[in-house]
Amino acid sequence: MDHEKVRALFDRQIRLGARPDEPAARVERVGGVVRHLSPPGGWHGVLWSDLDEDTADAAIAEQVRLFRELGGEAEWKTYSHDRPADLPARLVAAGFVAEEPETLLVAETAVLPLDSPLPEGIRLMPVTEEAHIAxxxxVHARAFDNETSVIGHQIRQQLANDPDTVPAVLALHGDEPVSAARLELNPGTDFAGLWGGGTVPEWRGRGIYRALVAYRVRIAAERGYTYMQVDATEYSRPILERLGFEALGTTTPYLLPADPAV
Structure with missing residues (x-):
């Protein structure tokens, strides 16, 4: 894979060419920033920026002002190849807080496995209705120590926008959900994304995550997507690289906490 070429394509199609994730949201390009703005309860954030030492501080201040007006938490999603090189330090100085960095992994769909063996007693089920979303x-409540997750909201929006899609898949042991993961198809682009993979502690290390990857890759391949993209944690990265994913850099979210005075 030509890393520089694919990274530039990813920037152009997924970041610079981003689309709203729900009907009432909007994506705006203002100067050197592309931002996503949602109605209350949705996601606000910066998806792409191309700034320099002379323009960065003013652009950051403008986003902070807007996000404070909108209320709630916001995110500036940075990548290791973004300019200027000291953008992270400038974001921290403006009140953003760094989350854990992740690795931007990409693989050609054609080289990835489309099937993977499951542990005995485990079956996979597509998520197609509200009872499945629950x-x-x-699963996410158990897999991520009861952290609040937006995955339910994201799946509901995907089903509302495209009822024929399979936005997520569940792994079940009998009727007990033990793992789940989301698939994001980006129409008009070459990239499908793997998101939100989580397995409850007692079922980790048995191949379920690999099976969920293969299940989603198969759907993306059938829809004609050339590449699969993942923002991988330190836990999922080794598994994904063994499957054929390659690292194109790192990505770090910087969160602007909600204004405590509001």
Missing amino acids: LVEA
């Missing part, structure tokens, strides 16, 4: 949320 099971996904239950």
